[in-house]
Amino acid sequence: MKISTLFLGGLASLAAAQTPAPYTDAKSGITFNYFAHSSGYFFGIALPENSTGSTDFIATLGGKGTGWSGVSLGGVMLNKLLILSWPNGQSIVSSFRKTANYGSPAVATGTFTQTPIANGTYVNGTHWTYTFLCSKCILSDKTTFASTETAPSLGYALNAAAPAQKTTPSASVTKHTAQGQVVFDLTKAKSKDFDTWKSWAVPPKVARDFEG
Template identity: 70%
Template sequence: MKCSSLIFGVLATLAAAQTPSPYTDVKSGITFNTLQHSSGMFFGLALPANATGNTDFIATIGGKGTGWSGVSLGVGSFRKTAQYASPAVATGAFTQTTIANGTYVNSTHWTYTFLCSKCIQTDGTTFKPTDAAPSLGFALNPTAPAQKTNPASSVSKHTAQGQAVFDLSKAKNAKFEVWKGYAVPKVATGFAG
């Protein structure tokens, strides 16, 4: 069984997932088609209004607590596994760039928002550019990764899982290019001397 995971810290308790629906993040102003899980975990996608030939998307993931969550995109800390085991870090042409004004912690939850470039793959690794309503899997565990600051850290087996069908027409927005501009790669500091 092929299983890809987007791994980040998250979660607390668990229950049934809901159908994704539009949600606008209050800090960034980005509108996502968002799965809101009763545990507090959420995951959303934003796409350009005309997605023809597009391979990029903006995603947000967040929740409560310090465990981990995964979404079957094949991106994030870029992990992939073909077995029931802690997924290894994957490599490829895809990149992930943080959107700072959509990444924050407050008194109720944390949110991580990012631009995923070259992440929509024609081979179906994530979802195809022509998909209208892909089914994305998710999994979570309230236990934190072994090394919270290491993207390659091992994670415990999921304690819950599910599927959500994302209506990608609800993820499309004419403001995508503006929002994409919020993703600014980190600039190395220092000097040669």
Template identity: 70%
Template sequence: MKCSSLVLGVLATLAAAQTPSPYTDAKSGITFNTLQHSSGMFFGLALPANATGNTDFIATIGGKGTGWSGVSLGGGMLNKLLIVAWPNAQAVVGSFRKTGRYASPAVVTGSFTQTAIANGTYVNSTHWTYTFLCSKCIQTDGTTLKPTDTAPSLGFALNPTAPAQKANPASSVSKHTAQGQAAFDLSKAKSENLEVWKGYAVPEVATGFAG
């Protein structure tokens, strides 16, 4: 095989591995269009069948081991709305982040909120999973998904090293050891069951939920 053919083959394999596809979480029963990274890190989205006027989605993020997983809802890292999560014993900690420089992003607050879904948030012997309702996470300010998006490119990053303060949602995180972007076909994330699934969210345990 020629070198160029070999390189193209490797690139095709990597692209296929980073193409989101439908996945149903066994515990919650929620179906997401999910990116699954070779490290075990994953991120998925679930949207309503009729997205007109919608600003919410259900997300799932997780990985293997004790390190953190992160997603940029705007594609790149800088000045975009980021979601970072990691396990803490049998709990999972999550927060919104934002940064204007290449450094550990600080916690950010706004109209957007995370509300954990108990039956989709857990730590077991193989991986950890944080499932939550992301309210007002679809916006028009350029920091996140837009209402008109059909196949947005979302960024992802991870580091297998746990944050210094695992119980603290505002803990700094080490620089990512892997990162990239993937195009999400939002038509594959839509479901008639979203309103039922949104009912699983419990406002009192938005972050640091013990599953």
């Protein structure tokens, strides 16, 4: 009994969590090392060709419907830098978060910023996609992966239910319905085109849509 339960559990998590692989977004043309979850959640990361010492990356984060998607840049939920985003109509609401306790994480402040890349940020009939430059986001205080790491574990979390106050970047969210950690291959996240893609990042006109 126990063995079959374990086996089925193993199969279910294999189906739910695929291995990150290179993926090029059709709209922006940006290539990410990209993790897609069976729920429709996705997170992808792109780095400069020579990323040693760089503190920037480009990310794409999204999901199905109107729920929230989150990523932990340090793998686990607690005491790591988190990014939490969701759609609000045709725009995206996003913030940095951090928490020492299991509960809706508070907004985190620091020198890190996220700046949207418009041609990779869109909401369509099934999905929302938020592509952004995360600047000064790779920290040396162990709250994120390090620029020298090639295979860091990053955390994913999502809930298909939209936050009650979806116009407010600091809104609290209800607990994820799926979460976990995935090993990314940062050797496949690097591109000589990074600086071109980075130049597309422009601060949003409606500043209150973004915090951090």
